[in-house]
Amino acid sequence: MNIESLLLHGGIDGDHRTGAVNVPIYQTSTYKQPEFGRHSGYEYSRTGNPTREALEKLIADIEGGTHGFAFASGLAAITAVLTLFKSGDKVLITNNLYGGTFRVIDKVFKNFGITYDIIDDFDKVSDNIDANTKAIFVESPTNPLLDVVDIKKASTEAKKHGLLTIVDNTFMTPYFQNPLTLGADIVVHSGTKYLGGHSDLVAGLVVVNNSELAERLHFIQNATGGILQPFDSFLLIRGIKTLAVRMDRHEENARYIASKLNSNPNISKVYYPGLESHLGHEIQKEQAKGFGGVIAFKLDSNIDYIKFINNLELVTFGESLGGVESLLCHPATMTHAALPAELRERIGITENLVRLSVGIENKDDILKDIEVAIDAARLVEVD
Numbered sequence: 001m002n003i004e005s006l007l008l009h010g011g012i013d014g015d016h017r018t019g020a021v022n023v024p025i026y027q028t029s030t031y032k033q034p035e036f037g038r039h040s041g042y043e044y045s046r047t048g049n050p051t052r053e054a055l056e057k058l059i060a061d062i063e064g065g066t067h068g069f070a071f072a073s074g075l076a077a078i079t080a081v082l083t084l085f086k087s088g089d090k091v092l093i094t095n096n097l098y099g100g101t102f103r104v105i106d107k108v109f110k111n112f113g114i115t116y117d118i119i120d121d122f123d124k125v126s127d128n129i130d131a132n133t134k135a136i137f138v139e140s141p142t143n144p145l146l147d148v149v150d151i152k153k154a155s156t157e158a159k160k161h162g163l164l165t166i167v168d169n170t171f172m173t174p175y176f177q178n179p180l181t182l183g184a185d186i187v188v189h190s191g192t193k194y195l196g197g198h199s200d201l202v203a204g205l206v207v208v209n210n211s212e213l214a215e216r217l218h219f220i221q222n223a224t225g226g227i228l229q230p231f232d233s234f235l236l237i238r239g240i241k242t243l244a245v246r247m248d249r250h251e252e253n254a255r256y257i258a259s260k261l262n263s264n265p266n267i268s269k270v271y272y273p274g275l276e277s278h279l280g281h282e283i284q285k286e287q288a289k290g291f292g293g294v295i296a297f298k299l300d301s302n303i304d305y306i307k308f309i310n311n312l313e314l315v316t317f318g319e320s321l322g323g324v325e326s327l328l329c330h331p332a333t334m335t336h337a338a339l340p341a342e343l344r345e346r347i348g349i350t351e352n353l354v355r356l357s358v359g360i361e362n363k364d365d366i367l368k369d370i371e372v373a374i375d376a377a378r379l380v381e382v383d
């Protein structure tokens, strides 16, 4: 099956007992065991639940993996993956990545002796590997600056040194990019974003294509317990069914808005891998089937960014991304506040940078909202 069909019919397609076209919400914590020493395959819902299992099989199918795991949030998924490591191990990370991912690595795992190095250029990742390095953790495109990492190249280098490659595929989704086929060992997702798609749930997913890793992750999932609930599993399955049509529209709108903003004199820089001028444009074209729906841009110094934000009407100002509605955030004070100020400044997460998750509204309505807000935020020139 092609991805558009797999999104609807992958995993466990409906309910075989009743013919219901949707997998039921098995809202149960436990299961009756018919006799001593025998059970139905389910014992307790932390260990296994049929609704969650349907989602886990679905995400494995659409990512081209063999095993999927669903967690209570993207960060619970990332936390579970990081507990594969032990004190003394080191992980290499991209210099811009989701603020919460950096925070859990820097403020939680570091306390357990798992350290990290920030890598500016993953093409030169080999220079940064030592005996303690056990994994690379990359986002591509990165959040919020949309840098593109050559996943095939990075994972090939990682393999040479026996490291695991972990890719956060939240921005691309399995519709546009499948890191496992590019050589990654572990894919993580915030299901909260495009996969859910409607800003109505918080969820996380992990996918692997190796049964030894799968066994370890299932053990961790059950042992640490950060599982996704049955109702949220149902909602996420429902969201995934429409992923293809939503991503097509997100991308069409994002390409349009990015190109228009790119020629707007009040915007000093636009970050979007779909722009030919973007540094990672060619790699993105090679490793992914699309450019996604997130863009970032810097307002010119004659625009008051706070006024701009306060004047938006159609575009919602808030955290998150990937919902059907356009959403704008201010990374320096919101999603990326956990990054050290010095690092933010060095890589360009400045005060005048905003990140726009382009929704599926009419693209001219979105553009107009931004242009009107820019006009209202122009600083008065004094002679």
Ligand SMILES: *Cc1c(COP(=O)(O)O)cnc(C)c1O
Pocket: 073, 074, 075, 076, 098, 100, 101, 139, 143, 168, 170, 171, 189, 190, 191, 192, 193, 202, 203, 204
């Ligand atoms: C939101 C996000 C996360 C964290 O996911 P939650 O569901 O909010 O816990 C991780 N990575 C990326 C790229 C994200 O955008």
